[in-house]
Every structure is written in C-alpha cells, then in structure tokens.
C-alpha cells in the first residue's frame with residue numbers, strides 16, 4: 001500500500017526515505033527469539049524488515065532478506081518500531097528518545113510474574129520516550145505461534161494504546177499477518193494484557209479442584225465401605241477390587257455429579273431471575289464464576305464418563321469375573337440345578353445399559369459441539385439447543401441409568417454397610433435435585449413468567465412507605 005493511501009500515517013513521523021517504496025519498511029529492535037520470528041512472519045507477509053541491534057555485525061542469525069543496523073539508524077528508517085527486548089534492558093531507549101519521536105513503538109514484552117514492577121512495561125516505555133506513540137500488542141503470542149502463523153486457537157492479538165492512529169497502524173499490520181485484533185482501550189490496560197500470558201488455566205482451576213475433591217472423597221468412602229468393611233467383618237482381603245471395581249464406581253459417580261453441576265447454575269440463575277423479577281441485576285460473583293466454567297466442568301465430566309465406559313468394556317475379560325461365572329456354573333452342575341430366566345432382571349439390566357449408552361452418546365455430542373471448530377459452524381440457537389436441551393436429556397438418561405442400576409438396592413439393609421448408603425445413592429442427589437427443579441421451572445405458569453423476564457420484562461416493586469413519604 002502506498003503512503004498516500006494510509007491516512008493514519010500522515011500525522012505520524014513520515015517514513016525515512018522520502019518516497020517510501022513498496023513494500024513498507026518496519027523496524028524491530030532485538031534479534032532474539034521473538035524478534036526473529038516476528039521478522040520472518042513480516043517478511044512472509046510482504047513487509048521489509050530492518051533490525052536494530054547492539055551488535056549489528058555480530059548478532060545472531062536473522063531471517064533472509066532482513067537488514068541489521070545500529071538502533072539509531074534502524075529507528076530512523078521506519079515509522080513503526082517493534083521493541084523485542086526484555087524490559088530490564090529498556091534503559092538505553094531513553095537516550096534514543098529524540099530519534100523515536102512520533103514513531104509508533106510496539107511493546108511486546110511480558111514479565112515473569114504479576115506485579116513485578118510498579119508500572120506496566122508499556123507505560124514505562126512511554127515514560128522513557130514521551131513523544132513516541134506506544135502501543136502494547138502481540139505479547140500474548142509466543143515466538144513459535146508467530147513463526148508458524150495463526151492457528152484456530154491462537155488467532156487473537158490484543159492491543160491497547162493512547163493514540164488511535166498508532167493503534168490503527170498496528171491493527172493493519174496484525175491483520176495483514178493473519179491475526180484478528182481486539183482493542184482493549186488506552187495504555188492503562190497494558191498491565192492487564194501483560195498478565196494474560198501468566199494465567200495458568202484460569203477457568204479449569206475450579207473444575208479441576210472439584211474433580212479432585214470428589215474423586216478423593218468417593219475413593220475413600222467406597223474403600224471404607226467395600227474393602228475395609230469386608231476385611232473388618234469377614235477377615236477377607238478383597239483389596240484387588242480397588243483397581244477396577246472401585247475405579248468403575250468412583251469415575252461414573254464423579255462424572256454424574258459434575259454433569260449435574262453444569263446444569264445447576266442455570267436453574268439457580270432462573271430462580272434468582274424469578275425472585276428478583278428482572279434479568280438486569282447482576283448475579284452474585286460465585287454464580288457468575290460457576291456459570292463461566294461450565295464448559296470445563298462438562299469436559300472433565302465427559303473424561304470421567306469415558307473412563308467408566310472403558311472400565312465397563314473390560315468387565316467380561318476380568319479374571320475375577322470369569323472365575324465367579326465359572327464357579328457358579330460348576331456349583332450348579334454339581335447340584336444338578338438350572339436357573340430360570342428372570343425377565344425382570346433382563347429388562348432391568350438391558351434398560352440400564354441402554355440408558356447408559358444413550359446418555360453417553362449425547363454426552364459425546366456435547367463434547368464435540370464444544371470444539372471451537374464445530375461451535376463456530378453452529379448458530380447460537382443450534383448451539384444452545386444442543387448444550388441446553390440435549391444437555392438436560394443427557395443428564396436425564398445418565399440419572400435414569402443409575403436409578404435402574406440401583407433398582408431395589410435401597411430397600412435392602414445389607415447395602416447400608418456401617419449405616420452408610422451405597423455410593424450410587426449419593427451420586428443421585430444433585431442430579432435428582434436439578435431435574436426436579438428444572439421440571440418445576442417448566443410448569444407453564446413459571447415458564448411464562450421466566451420467559452417474559454428473559455425477554456426484558458421487569459416486575460415493578462411497590463414503593464415502600466418510607467420512599468413514598470420522602471416523595472410527598
């Protein structure tokens with residue numbers, strides 16, 4: 001693009017060479033990892049690149065086609081300068097301030113931890129070079145991502161700065177490199193952008209803690225009920241059951257509870273909206289945070305369901321199971337006994353397998369539609385139909401599967417070892433509550449009010465007496 005076609009560059013420092021030829025020349029300070037990757041990407045996208053280095057003649061390798069000069073010479077040749085240097089070494093830029101006057105300086109730096117310095121790196125750079133236009137950008141991308149070009153998961157460039165024209169110039173470059181840009185406002189947002197790369201799975205923390213906590217609780221609960229109880233009462237060591245039998249109880253139980261916890265916040269949100277008579281008041285923070293991590297909760301729950309299915313698949317080949325079947329067959333043969341087919345048991349077992357399979361099929365569908373490449377291809381209505389409506393159906397199938405599995409177990413006192421209920425009963429508590437509350441919300445009179453509230457209708461509260469007296 002010619003200089004005349006770029007109105008935003010008019011009020012900035014003009015390009016070094018009077019008649020800047022195509023392609024546009026950009027400057028990078030620093031020939032390290034990020035500087036090299038960025039330079040290569042810029043060259044591939046049709047820009048010319050000049051590096052400013054402390055050692056122009058002995059610096060490390062730079063991409064083919066790029067020039068290397070001293071910082072001063074390089075700064076003079078371009079209107080946009082990428083500062084690909086660690087913040088600790090910014091000091092020398094203060095002496096270069098006259099050469100950097102009215103240039104766009106792109107600060108790409110990050111820190112090793114939060115609040116390492118009193119001010120954001122980009123604000124520090126602005127203080128060193130008060131007459132330059134500092135823009136914070138590209139710091140959330142790794143050198144690797146820059147070199148390889150944007151991928152689905154890494155397409156976003158966040159930027160902020162005080163000069164609109166400078167931000168437009170950087171936006172144009174980022175767009176030409178294939179990234180989409182999100183403007184986060186003035187330079188005071190720089191600290192927030194610098195903290196982005198330091199975050200470690202922020203939305204996964206709560207679901208992971210929950211999964212870990214539930215797994216640990218149910219493991220020890222079932223270990224006590226099954227293995228320790230048998231040893232204490234019958235002096236029989238059945239600890240080998242920890243590996244498959246116990247695991248195949250803990251995993252589905254945790255999965256079912258976590259699945260229900262994906263849908264509980266939606267129900268609680270509906271109750272809040274009904275109670276308040278408006279959708280315009282913010283939910284409490286804990287509910288907001290819970291709603292935001294439902295995808296992660298759901299995906300972890302799906303992983304646990306997968307484990308349950310895999311463990312179930314190996315049941316017929318287990319030595320213990322084959323031994324038990326053979327022993328009971330031999331015993332029957334010895335006593336010359338046969339057993340009648342119990343169609344109730346056949347119905348029950350087939351039904352709970354079938355519910356499990358249907359539930360698992362829908363579970364996997366929820367997982368597939370949460371992949372960005374799939375969800376991006378769905379309209380909001382389609383996505384919400386699958387996640388919300390089919391999600392409830394998934395919860396229903398899985399809960400029903402567990403009820404059918406339990407069948408009449410709850411009537412038999414032998415299952416309440418040491419007066420504790422079997423694990424599957426505990427796992428049914430949250431899903432049952434969610435399903436019952438959802439059914440109540442679907443009652444026509446409740447559903448009508450909720451729908452009106454969600455369409456923007458608000459219940460006007462009768463003014464209380466104190467307000468009335470103030471008005472009069």
Ligand SMILES: Cc1cc2nc3c(=O)[nH]c(=O)nc-3n(C[C@H](O)[C@H](O)[C@H](O)COP(=O)(O)OP(=O)(O)OC[C@H]3O[C@@H](n4cnc5c(N)ncnc54)[C@H](O)[C@@H]3O)c2cc1C
Pocket residue numbers: 259262263264265266267279294295296297298299301302363366367369370371384387388389391454455
């Ligand atoms: C394997 C798996 C994968 C998952 N992947 C995802 C995922 O990718 N993304 C995700 O978000 N969740 C995901 N989840 C979690 C869960 O499926 C969804 O959050 C689901 O949408 C929750 O449905 P809901 O009906 O409880 O709540 P919501 O869909 O939040 O909505 C509750 C009700 O409120 C309405 N509503 C919501 N917000 C508003 C509003 N602002 N104004 C008016 N009405 C509103 C809705 O129409 C709906 O009727 C996943 C779960 C699993 C098990």
Ligand SMILES: NC(=O)c1ccc[n+]([C@@H]2O[C@H](COP(=O)([O-])OP(=O)(O)OC[C@H]3O[C@@H](n4cnc5c(N)ncnc54)[C@H](OP(=O)(O)O)[C@@H]3O)[C@@H](O)[C@H]2O)c1
Pocket residue numbers: 029030031032033034035052053054055059060083084085086087089092108109110111138139140141142143144
């Ligand atoms: N690497 C990444 O994936 C990544 C991702 C996002 C952001 N960043 C940010 O990008 C910046 C550069 O990171 P990097 O990984 O490229 O670092 P690096 O490999 O250490 O390179 C930094 C470069 O800065 C120059 N330099 C070093 N000491 C200097 C000094 N005292 N004075 C002047 N220049 C000096 C050197 O270039 P010369 O020898 O040519 O002068 C050096 O190659 C950092 O602020 C980092 O936070 C990096």
Ligand code: HEM
Pocket residue numbers: 245248249252253255256259305308309312353356357358359360363398401402405422423424427
């Ligand atoms: C292919 C699909 C599935 C099959 C074939 C299947 C099969 C089984 C079997 C055989 C059992 C009994 C295990 C035992 O004897 O200890 C069981 C129990 C159970 N299943 Fe499934 N299941 C499936 C999917 C699911 C899904 C998706 C969930 C939901 C999270 C689920 C939740 C449970 C629960 C909570 C139990 C009770 C665990 C216990 O306390 O013993 N199942 N299932």
